[in-house]
Amino acid sequence: MKKVLVLIQDGPFNTIRSSEGFRMTMGLSLADNEVSLLLMGDGVFNLLPLRAETIGQPSIQTYLEYFPKVRVQLYAEAGALADRGVQSLSEGVKRISHQEAFQLVSAAEVVIPFR
Template sequence: MKKITVVVRNLPLNTRRNAEALRMSVGLTLREDKVTVIFMDDGVYTATPARPEIIGFQPPKKEFEVLSMLKCSLLADVLSLGKRGITTLLPDVKAVNREDIVKPITESDIVIPF
């Protein structure tokens, strides 16, 4: 079993990239590898209870539901959250310090910045 970490760093609106990063993360569990998703920099907005459907953009609701169901670790960088004044996260996303962001990265066999 490998450890795989996916790092989501960019703004989630006007692009499907972040939703695709999450869909890919679901896919990466299919060979029993352990997948962790890290949200940092502007990527933390992806893990907030925003309502992009108001501007006609599909939120990655299903991707989060399945990642939670598959018990993947979903980590948001506290420093990135603080800089942006974000205080609320989606259920199952855990706000963690940099040390806890570095840990899964250094322990992973594969790191995919997306």
């Protein structure tokens, strides 16, 4: 079993990469991997209750609902949340310090960044 970390640092509407990162994270959970997803920087904006489908973008909300069911751990870096005024977190999202985020990246066998 590999420890895989997907790192998303971009907001939901800058590119399609963020939604692709969420989709790929779901796919990685189907294999024998311990999968985590870390939101840093503008990536924390993905936690806002947005209606992406209104502008023709994929909705990330579905992934946020299913990640706990497929044992994907979702983390959000506390400094990025505070800097961007994101206060409420979806169920199952763990708020972690910058140091904890660094340790998470260091401990992963595979890190897949989406920027």
